[in-house]
Amino acid sequence: MQVIETGRVVVIGAGLAALYAALKLAPRPVLILSPDPLGSGASSAWAQGGVAAAMDPHDSAEAHARDTIRAGAGAVTPEVAALVTAEARDHILDLTGLGTPFDRDDAGGYVLSREAAHSTARVVRVRGDQAGAEIMRALIGHIRETPSIQVLEGVIATGLHVEDGKVTGVEVARSLPRLSAPCLIRAPACLLAGGGSGGLYALTTNPPRIRGEAIGMAARAGARVSDAEFVQFHPTAIDCGLDPAPLATEALRGEGATLVDRDGARFMPEAHPDAELAPRDIVARAVYAQTQAGRRPALDTRGVLGPRILEAFPAVAQACRDAGLDPVAGTIPVAAAAHYHMGGIATDADAKSSLPGLWVCGETASTGLHGANRLASNGLLEALVFARRAAHDIGGALGPSVATATPVALPDMPARAAPDPALIARLRQAMTNGAGVIREAAGLRRTLREIAEVEAGQPDNPQLLNMTATATLIAASALLREESRGAHFRADFPRAKGDAGQRSTLTLAGALALRDAVRLEHA
Template sequence: MKTIETSQVIIVGAGLGALYAALKLAPRPVVMISPERLGKGASSAWAQGGVAAAMHMSDSAESHAADTIKAGDGMVDADVADLVTQEARAHILNLTELGTPFDRTENGDYVMSREAAHSFARVVRVKGDQAGAEIMAALIERVRATPSIQVLEGTMAIDLDVTDCRVGGVVLQSADDARSAPLILRGSAVLLAGGGSGGLYALTTNPPRIRGQVIGLAARAGAVIADAEFVQFHPTAMDVGEDPAPLATEALRGEGAILTNNRGERFMQALHPDAELAPRDVVARAIFAQSQAGRRPMLDTREVLGEAIKTQYPAVAEACARNGIDPAIEPIPVAAAAHYHMGGIATDTEGRASLDNLWVCGEASSTGLHGANRLASNGLLEALVFARICAQSIAKSVPETAVSPIDVTFEDGGTPPDPDAVAQLRQTMTTHVGVVRNATGLKTALRTIAALEAANTASVSFLNMTATATLIAVAALNREESRGAHCRDDFPNTFQGQGQRSRLTLKDALAIRSQICKEAS
């Protein structure tokens, strides 16, 4: 296989964590692996709510940490929650200095939104529902202007180059043409910041490329994966037939929007004291139950926002308009969709994975912050905090030296994923590893994943998807309780006390999958 050597730090991904880490590493040389043009196809750019941070004098990092721990349902690492929430304010101020146009009041204070399970309005936003896109735009402008950062657009990582448990580089393929032959890029360190796994599901809010590949490539290299069973389903994805589903931001419920069904019934009040602002897992299961019962759930913003939704929440308004919905005069149909993966590549508090010379930040990681159920708008915050932490850790072993940009050209010879196999995998995950799970469905999913994998071994990208899908399903099968976003209708109760985080290698998961396949034969 063709090999390119460089002394640059290799960053896989082009979302918020990747961009922020690259800037924090400057002037150390960095090469970013971006499947698309910067700003396109990254989950961070699609984030609507904003960044959670205790910015108001009446709020505190301690309160933010307490809400994070409570939402995580006994699974949050309290030390990590303290670390992240204490740093939150500094990162908002830094993003402001970098050019992010956060919404401000006339006297200059940050406009704060309240989202589910927060005890205070502490979500800093941009133009209502444009936080992700605007933060990304500000960071991209800085990255483009930073000489030490090279961006390889149109490339994707499909494997890690590992020798004696030490990561030396990545295996690349053209993202524009997956038929290209792979090549090895070796660098001084590797940071994975390439997104989560939501796109493994048929009903998702994630960009099309975010299908668990980064977690899968690390797992296939032997990295430990933590909390894989905990997938968050956003309760208010728009049920309009689009793939991916547009998101109706949680900030709308923070404004006072209510959830009803096609009978006009408001159903959340009977299920939780916080009604529409209950934790996401509670609301998602309620939405799912309404859908399963044929009572189409809807988000009603008419009374609290009326015509104002069209100017205050432009992304929601645009999605409504292209689907023939006028949210000022009619409710928005919604469904629970795969949105965020709390699990991922296990890291320590310096962002290090179990493999040497490998760091991870953002949704591909599992730091212990989110537990069983991510607190709203903590995702972007975690990406920021750990991007800086990873950059500082990497900088300890990488000198500030100038290097020439590398030139990457691909030759013919690769195998792209079979679209039909990908579609079947995604439908399997939604049907059997979704909002509500049980042993029968999870075993069915594992047998289907095994069969799809056996029929598509030539595509490494697809093998990364099936690796992550296998880890999610096995971890879900192993956890014989319901906790946070993980709901088992055959084990509806929650174990008492603090939960035990799951840790798996792909080797462990494949052994369990193999046994399940044997039982069925």
């Protein structure tokens, strides 16, 4: 394998967490690895709701933290919730200064919306449902103008290089126009910010590349993983046969949109006192139950928005048009889809992983903020908070910044086989069938066996191994947690074991041992 030496901090990923961290690292030289043209393949750009922050004078960071802890079903680390919510306002002001055009009222105040499980309106938005896209647009503009930041587009990370227990570099391959064999980039520090795992499921709102590879490569290098079983399913993905499924933002329900069955009858008031604004796991299971019963759940925006949806929520309106739906005249069919992974690589308050030399932020990380059920619009907030903390900690660990660094140029690398699409499709269906919205022991055991068979179909492909590693961790952690808590619902253990839950911690070695034991039992 060819080796490239660089003095640049390598940032793996190109979403909000990655770009924000790179800007905070400046003028320290940074190399960003972006699998796609910058901004086109990141989950952050698809985020519709916004960023949660106590911007109203009548709101407070303490109230925001309380809502976060309550939504997390007993698995949130209170100190982390307090830390993140206390920093939230500062990041909104920072993004505003960077040019993000947040919605403002005539007096200059931020227009705030209320989303599920928030006790008040505190979600800062851009043109209704354009927050992710507009924040990314602002950050990309600054990235392009920052001379210390180099971006390699069409390049993926396939693995981490570890020497004497420390991460010293990253194995990379070209992804465009075709996949290549890898080479090794040695670097003084690596920041992993490569997204979540939603694409491991057959029905997801995530971009196609977001299939757990970032978590998997760190786990394969030996990093500890926390809360892998906690996968959040968004209750209102637009059910129109597209992959990925377009998202009907939670802000629509914040505006008063209702969930109805095929006969137009609401079903959420019977499921929870907060009805459509109940925590996401409750709404997702209610929508899933309607789907399983053949009652074709749908979101009805007509009474509260009518034609205003076309301008107030342009992304949703466009998704409906693309799917042949008219939200002004009719309802929007919805389904529960894999949306956000609360679990990930375990980190401390400075974004350090269990592996020296590796920092992690964004959806790839598990910080203790989300617990078993992420509070709406806390995802982008967490990415911002820990991206900046990671940048500061990396700076402290490396000492004074080197003023310049030679740009990294990848050598010519031979083509290499991509992951087999049939194996990926089989993996995604197995995860949906056995580790989806509702789980039980037999289905999780079948899923672990299926993952092993998928892995055996292409055992030398690092991308597939990264996917199966994360899938194994999710299914194994779900099998080990014999209770229902937040987004993790076990039909065979339908109750929580007390109000306070324990965060899970697992290594890939432990998850593989459980997978092997399950296979031996079935042999």
